[in-house]
Amino acid sequence: MLTKELVAASTVPLVLSVLTEGENYGYALIQRVRELSAGKIEWTEGMLYPVLHWMEKEQLIESEWREAETGRKRKYYRLRKEGRKALRKEKQQWMSVHETLTKLWEPQSSLI
Amino acid sequence: MGTAIEFDLNTALQLWRERLGQSPQFKTENLNELESHVRDSVVQLQSKGLSSEESFLIATRRAGTPAQLEPEFAKVNRNPLNQILHGVILIFFALGCWFLWALLHFPQMMERASQGRPLPAFTRFIVDLCLDHSFIAVPPVLAAVYCAYIWIRKANQGCSWIGFFAVTMATLFLLTLQILVALLLPLIDFMNHSVLK
Numbered sequence: 573m574l575t576k577e578l579v580a581a582s583t584v585p586l587v588l589s590v591l592t593e594g595e596n597y598g599y600a601l602i603q604r605v606r607e608l609s610a611g612k613i614e615w616t617e618g619m620l621y622p623v624l625h626w627m628e629k630e631q632l633i634e635s636e637w638r639e640a641e642t643g644r645k646r647k648y649y650r651l652r653k654e655g656r657k658a659l660r661k662e663k664q665q666w667m668s669v670h671e672t673l674t675k676l677w678e679p680q681s682s683l684i
Numbered sequence: 685m686g687t688a689i690e691f692d693l694n695t696a697l698q699l700w701r702e703r704l705g706q707s708p709q710f711k712t713e714n715l716n717e718l719e720s721h722v723r724d725s726v727v728q729l730q731s732k733g734l735s736s737e738e739s740f741l742i743a744t745r746r747a748g749t750p751a752q753l754e755p756e757f758a759k760v761n762r763n764p765l766n767q768i769l770h771g772v773i774l775i776f777f778a779l780g781c782w783f784l785w786a787l788l789h790f791p792q793m794m795e796r797a798s799q800g801r802p803l804p805a806f807t808r809f810i811v812d813l814c815l816d817h818s819f820i821a822v823p824p825v826l827a828a829v830y831c832a833y834i835w836i837r838k839a840n841q842g843c844s845w846i847g848f849f850a851v852t853m854a855t856l857f858l859l860t861l862q863i864l865v866a867l868l869l870p871l872i873d874f875m876n877h878s879v880l881k
Contacts, residue, residue, distance in 0.1 A: 599724035618748035
């Protein structure tokens with residue numbers, strides 16, 4: 573399980589990345605992240621929505637209420653151009669942290 | 685044997701929604717989206733063999749308690765209008781107090797013009813309190829401190845501009861009343877004195 577701080581820091585890049593697969597609604601976004609992380613990333617589900625709304629205000633994503641195949645209405649989110657740009661930046665930053673830690677841990681993995 | 689009350693998902697969802705809706709931090713659209721989320725979650729849990737009551741309990745628990753959700757929604761739904769209106773009211777209130785402070789110089793001028801004739805006791809008291817002891821500056825300073833608190837804090841709950849407007853205007857009204865009496869007393873005294881002469 574991830575710490576609260578790491579969950580908070582990774583929410584935006586995770587949402588942006590899942591949305592590169594195509595538009596989606598809140599519940600399915602959470603399911604997708606749970607599935608990909610094998611349950612290691614657990615959000616307090618309702619807390620995702622304020623983040624989505626903040627991302628919408630920042631024009632990273634856009635949303636639309638639409639009727640789903642079940643007949644109920646759902647709010648679908650999709651990436652905007654600004655969101656793709658932000659994701660590229662996020663990717664660079666997370667990759668540099670990842671590479672640095674990998675280099676540090678590889679030779680002495682038995683010590684950790 | 686007691687009769688078990690049948691669980692109705694729609695009623696339970698309605699009650700859950702109403703409980704969240706008691707907080708001003710949730711817009712109707714937020715509640716619609718959260719309800720849609722819980723319904724999706726319930727369907728998913730039911731497909732795993734849980735009853736609708738069990739599914740509802742787990743789904744709402746996973747969605748988060750009102751105490752967890754409220755501050756997060758408050759951050760994104762923050763309305764700057766409330767803070768702007770607090771600022772406008774503060775300026776108006778401070779100008780009102782400054783105007784009253786300026787008016788209080790008249791009795792002093794009258795005292796000088798009447799060559800040492802003493803001011804009525806109430807007027808003397810108000811002039812001393814407001815001008816010599818700067819009491820008139822206290823309400824605007826308190827109001828400014830309160831506004832600073834409204835502007836810097838993160839949550840925006842329960843501090844509507846209407847309450848601030850009511851308190852400042854009531855204070856201004858009470859101050860004006862006292863100061864008007866303090867201004868009128870030396871005038872009446874002056875007129876009485878002229879008639880007697």
